[in-house]
Amino acid sequence: VSKPSFEIVFVLFEGVTQLDFTGPHQVLSRVPGAAIRVASVAGTPITADGLVFASLSRLADVERCDVLIVPGGFGTTAAMGDPALLGEIRRLAAGAGFVTSVCTGSLLLAAAGLLEGRRAACHWASRDLLALFGAIPDPGRVVCDGHLITGGGVTAGIDFALTLAAELAGPETAQAIQLSLEYAAAPPFRSGRPETAPAEVLARVEKATARTWPERLAAATAAAARL
Amino acid sequence: VSKPSFEIVFVLFEGVTQLDFTGPHQVLSRVPGAAIRVASVAGTPITADGLVFASLSRLADVERCDVLIVPGGFGTTAAMGDPALLGEIRRLAAGAGFVTSVCTGSLLLAAAGLLEGRRAACHWASRDLLALFGAIPDPGRVVCDGHLITGGGVTAGIDFALTLAAELAGPETAQAIQLSLEYAAAPPFRSGRPETAPAEVLARVEKATARTWPERLAAATAAAARL
Numbered sequence: 001v002s003k004p005s006f007e008i009v010f011v012l013f014e015g016v017t018q019l020d021f022t023g024p025h026q027v028l029s030r031v032p033g034a035a036i037r038v039a040s041v042a043g044t045p046i047t048a049d050g051l052v053f054a055s056l057s058r059l060a061d062v063e064r065c066d067v068l069i070v071p072g073g074f075g076t077t078a079a080m081g082d083p084a085l086l087g088e089i090r091r092l093a094a095g096a097g098f099v100t101s102v103c104t105g106s107l108l109l110a111a112a113g114l115l116e117g118r119r120a121a122c123h124w125a126s127r128d129l130l131a132l133f134g135a136i137p138d139p140g141r142v143v144c145d146g147h148l149i150t151g152g153g154v155t156a157g158i159d160f161a162l163t164l165a166a167e168l169a170g171p172e173t174a175q176a177i178q179l180s181l182e183y184a185a186a187p188p189f190r191s192g193r194p195e196t197a198p199a200e201v202l203a204r205v206e207k208a209t210a211r212t213w214p215e216r217l218a219a220a221t222a223a224a225a226r227l
Numbered sequence: 228v229s230k231p232s233f234e235i236v237f238v239l240f241e242g243v244t245q246l247d248f249t250g251p252h253q254v255l256s257r258v259p260g261a262a263i264r265v266a267s268v269a270g271t272p273i274t275a276d277g278l279v280f281a282s283l284s285r286l287a288d289v290e291r292c293d294v295l296i297v298p299g300g301f302g303t304t305a306a307m308g309d310p311a312l313l314g315e316i317r318r319l320a321a322g323a324g325f326v327t328s329v330c331t332g333s334l335l336l337a338a339a340g341l342l343e344g345r346r347a348a349c350h351w352a353s354r355d356l357l358a359l360f361g362a363i364p365d366p367g368r369v370v371c372d373g374h375l376i377t378g379g380g381v382t383a384g385i386d387f388a389l390t391l392a393a394e395l396a397g398p399e400t401a402q403a404i405q406l407s408l409e410y411a412a413a414p415p416f417r418s419g420r421p422e423t424a425p426a427e428v429l430a431r432v433e434k435a436t437a438r439t440w441p442e443r444l445a446a447a448t449a450a451a452a453r454l
Contacts, residue, residue, distance in 0.1 A: 019253035019408065022278070026246035026381070029276045036277055045281055049256045050263055051249070054272055054281035103409075124409055141413045153409025154253070158382065163415050175418035175428040180435075181246065182330075182351055182380025184419030185412030186368045188390050191402035192411030201402040208407075 005033045006066040006168065009092060011108075012040040012056060013085055015075015018048035019154050020102045024069060027161035030177045031169050037062060041084050048073070059088040067164070068096040071157070072104030072123060077216045079108055080223040086112045100149045100164065102157035109150070110135050111223040119145040123153035124194055125209045126216065132224040155192075158183065232260045233293040233395065236319060238335075239267040239283060240312055242302015245275035246381050247329045251296060254388035257404045258396045264289060268311050275300070286315040294391070295323040298384070299331030299350060304443045306335055307450040313339045327376045327391065329384035336377070337362050338450040346372040350380035351421055352436045353443065359451040382419075385410065 008028055010021045021038070028034050040046055043058030070089060079085055089112040093099045101109050106120045110133035119136045121143040122129070130137040141152045142163045149167075151160030162183070166174035191197040197205075235255055237248045248265070255261050267273055270285030297316060306312055316339040320326045328336050333347045337360035346363045348370040349356070357364040368379045369390045376394075378387030389410070393401035418424040424432075 017253070018249055022245055022249035022253075025278060026244070026249075026276060038278065047282075049253060051252060051265065051280060052282040053278060055274075055279040141411070142415070153407075155385065155408050155410040155412065159413050159415060166415065171416065172425075172428060172431070175416045175424060176431050176435075178414060178416055178418040179421070179424045179428055179432045180380075181382050182419055183382040183412075183414055184368070184417075184423065185382065185410075185414070186386050187405060187410055187412070188369070188386060188393065189398065189402045189405055190411075191405040192409055194406070196411065197402060197406045198399075201399060201406055204399070204403050205406045208403075 005035055007064065008034055008036045008067040008069065009062055009065040010036070010038045011059065011068070011070045011085070011089060012038060012046045012048075012053065013075050013079045013082070014046060015073050015078060016046065016048050016071050017073030017103060017154055018051050018053075020071030020073060020105065020157050021069065023155065023157040024102060024161035024164075026181065027158060027165055027177055030180065031165050031173065034168070037065075041082070041088065059092075062092065064095045065092055066096060067098045067168070068092045068100060070101040070105035070108050072102060072107065074212065076104040076107050077212070077219045080111045080219045090114065098147055098149055098164065098167070100160070102151040102160055103153050106130060106135070106150045107220060111220075113227050115148070118148055119143055120148065121150040121152045121156065125205075129217070129220045132220050133227065232262055234291065235261055235263045235294040235296065236289055236292040237263070237265045238286065238295070238297045238312070238316060239265060239273045239275075239280065240302055240306045240309070241273060242300050242305060243273065243275050243298050244300030244330060244381055245278050247298030247300060247332065247384050248296065250382065250384040251329060251388035251391075253408065254385060254392055254404055257407065258392050258400065261395070264292075268309070268315065286319075289319065291322045292319055293323060294325045294395070295319045295327060297328040297332035297335050299329060299334065301439065303331040303334050304439070304446045307338045307446045317341065325374055325376055325391065325394070327387070329378040329387055330380050333357060333362070333377045334447060338447075340454050342375070345375055346370055347375065348377040348379045348383070352432075356444070356447045359447050360454065
């Protein structure tokens with residue numbers, strides 16, 4: 001008996017945060033029938049946080065996909081100004097059953113013109129930028145709006161992927177994957193959200209974020225003006 | 228002011244589960260002063276669950292490290308019988324301040340003779356095998372026994388890495404990393420452990436595990452006999 005097969009494409013770019021896509025990739029690689037491609041504009045290796053990802057597809061060579069997944073990262077700032085990348089996202093999204101993102105990947109969906117009037121998640125520190133594109137920032141960890149499924153910052157990608165796995169293959173398969181990955185998180189600290197982090201920890205992360213904020217804000221403003 | 232620097236080495240092998248090391252790598256790449264190398268016996272690219280990791284170091288070229296991290300995966304079965312891999316793990320462990328593992332990586336530490344009489348975590352489905360090596364299987368998600376820190380299955384690597392980050396750089400730095408990765412897990416199901424998974428989900432995963440169990444048991448038994 002052949003299983004139903006569907007194409008999942010991850011879109012990589014310079015400066016992507018690797019856990020934004022390696023987490024979901026691990027979950028989705030265990031969905032029966034999933035054919036996964038990892039692609040970038042050039043198809044050449046991408047270095048992400050010191051890891052080198054090779055054997056990528058060229059986005060232009062990907063004819064279509066059923067599920068499009070756009071991760072985020074510090075490189076989102078530059079990627080919002082890359083017409084080739086945004087064009088490929090727009091093209092593949094047009095034929096996909098699910099258009100999705102993790103972390104600041106939703107800014108790229110927005111910059112590609114795909115989120116106007118739609119609710120979307122994003123990394124907490126960049127979430128408000130979605131409004132520049134006419135999207136509705138949503139603080140949810142996984143946000144579903146029609147065929148759009150978006151996850152919050154970085155590790156939210158695992159929760160996002162289990163949600164997507166349940167859509168693709170049913171909740172029992174998603175639960176079996178969760179068990180096989182022993183996903184019963186037990187962080188040693190309660191510092192995962194601005195609302196629960198100690199004040200001095202939040203101040204430290206906000207200070208670090210502030211250094212790259214003017215550039216990110218300018219890139220998002222310019223990308224929104226181009227729509 | 229130069230920051231204190233320390234060497235972290237991840238040991239890769241064919242059949243490693245990528246999230247076992249990509250999760251911890253993401254956390255530890257944000258620890259100030261961390262110099263991370265990803266290494267394998269041959270130093271050639273490793274394909275893990277369809278992702279290709281390139282630009283690896285050769286383990287023999289790694290003189291020493293402060294933190295040794297051994298992930299697990301389906302390939303643990305074959306790796307337990309690889310004397311070159313186990314020899315490198317033993318050599319690097321001898322000089323390391325922290326000897327660590329994620330998932331079934333603890334079986335490789337055990338097969339290298341490093342866990343006799345020590346408490347260690349492991350993926351729930353293989354945990355009992357630790358006893359063959361004279362180690363004490365511990366159901367904890369992150370288990371610390373002296374300079375040994377071991378994590379449970381796959382996603383436990385993120386909790387493990389935050390624990391390790393706190394040891395290396397203090398709890399405030401670990402909390403800042405947790406916040407930057409928005410690590411406030413919210414799985415859509417409660418199926419992450421055998422104790423909480425629905426019975427039919429557990430049965431399904433146990434049935435899949437049973438197919439590779441005889442080979443894994445034989446490999447562990449043989450590796451334990453060689454100690």
